[in-house]
Amino acid sequence: MKRRFCLTLDLKADPLLMAEYKRYHEKIWPEITRSIKDAGIEDMEIYLLGTRMFMVMEVNEEFSFEAKAAADRENPKVREWEELMWKFQEPLREAKPGEKWLLMERIFKLEK
Secondary structure, eight states: OOEEEEEEEEEOSOHHHHHHHHHHHHSOOHHHHHHHHHTTEEEEEEEEETTEEEEEEEEOTTOOHHHHHHHHHHOHHHHHHHHHHHTTEEOOTTOOTTOOSEEOOOOOOOOO
16 A cells, blocks of 8 residues: 655745756656655655645655655765755745755545
């Protein structure tokens, strides 16, 4: 059974930076794709409205946010990517220092 997580983050309100951010995501670095898949993330999508981004992740049973964060800290290419992405990203007011993507609370699910 897959699990789904939804996260959110803002982009800086600069049209040039936003366009550049989108270009980076048209073809992310292969090392980033590999780190995502190796962590147990089986599907990931990012949506954008204005400056607000919304990420949907479907993960396998082995996935954990803690293990992903630990692996990312050990991966120089992921650290390079994350540092580059901070150029474009704006932390939400709810974020603690250093936090980026924040986990959203599901408040409704349509029952079958």
